[in-house]
Amino acid sequence: MIEKPRVFGAAYSVYVRIVRLTLVEKGVDYDLVPIDIFASDGPPPAYLERHPFGRIPAFEHNGFRLYETGAVTRYADDVFDGPKLQPADVRERTRCNQLMSIADNYAYPTLVWSIYVERISKPAKGATADEATIAAALPKARICLKAMSDIMGTAPWLAGETISLADLYAAPMFDYFLVAPEGREMIRQYDNLAGWWARIAARPSMKETQPIHMD
Ligand SMILES: N[C@@H](CCC(=O)N[C@@H](CS)C(=O)NCC(=O)O)C(=O)O
Structure with a gap:
């Protein structure tokens, strides 16, 4: 079964939005799993297993866990169909x-x-x-x-x-x-x-x- 990618984070975040924009521009359906990094008691402790630096977003696709928006967006561009978002030249x-x-x-x-x-x-x-x-x-x-x-x-x-x-x-x-x-x-x-x-x-x-x- 092909898993939908999951983006962990909140809509207000610049970096979460960069990943979401990338997926939308590629035409890829995804789930946004809510993580409020600025919550008064902090993100759920288990989230640090996904992102040891405690930032958003984190990302998972077919068991492949990733963080850092540059890595996530380049991965998404490489593995998903849709328009190429890294120039060929x-x-x-x-x-x-x-x-x-x-x-x-x-x-x-x-x-x-x-x-x-x-x-x-x-x-x-x-x-x-x-x-x-x-x-x-x-x-x-x-x-x-x-x-x-x-x-x-x-x-x-x-x-x-x-x-x-x-x-x-x-x-x-x-x-x-x-x-x-x-x-x-x-x-x-x-x-x-x-x-x-x-x-x-x-x-x-x-x-x-x-x-x-x-x-
Ligand atoms: N280098 C990270 C930066 C991500 C980042 O700074 N995200 C912000 C939200 S836009 C965050 O999680 N801030 C929480 C904090 O600084 O404690 C990336 O490329 O994903």
């Missing part, structure tokens, strides 16, 4: 990998944690935004957007002519970032990124995986 594929790394290391902490969480998420929960954190993050965010815009150039998608894991990595991060006024103002300065955002935001996969915004 070696330079485009390398750019795709580079963009995934930029998203992990620079965009996620800056656009999501230092800007969205401070400007939108904390005040929505009654806490005060840390303006110094936001101010320090803005130049870093500009570097992220300029780097991504430079790599994208005139292509329709971040890593070239077809949608790839690079787009599915960046999109959930931008979806949060663009709730903040600073994010909306910043993306306006990059025509190619603004066009990219209009294209990716219109994908049915983005609507299907839309979390409830805290705004």
Whole structure:
């Protein structure tokens, strides 16, 4: 019997959404098994057997357990039918990998944690935004957007002519970032990124995986 892949995590999570976007774009049916990593008493202790670092998502397919979104999404792209989400051309594929790394290391902490969480998420929960954190993050965010815009150039998608894991990595991060006024103002300065955002935001996969915004 062919097992449906299982994604362990919560819809609000950027990284869970990257895996879900990948599966939806591939046309793969999956189960989302709820794990709230920010629950007050923490995730169920048994979850650490799936993910020793206590992050979401974790993933399982036919008894193959996996964590780390880059590994999960590349595995899903390799084993499931559907459109290829890693470019065949070696330079485009390398750019795709580079963009995934930029998203992990620079965009996620800056656009999501230092800007969205401070400007939108904390005040929505009654806490005060840390303006110094936001101010320090803005130049870093500009570097992220300029780097991504430079790599994208005139292509329709971040890593070239077809949608790839690079787009599915960046999109959930931008979806949060663009709730903040600073994010909306910043993306306006990059025509190619603004066009990219209009294209990716219109994908049915983005609507299907839309979390409830805290705004
Ligand atoms: N390197 C991990 C990052 C996953 C990650 O940071 N997930 C966040 C939610 S979007 C999380 O679990 N945060 C919990 C925490 O930081 O304690 C991956 O690629 O999957």
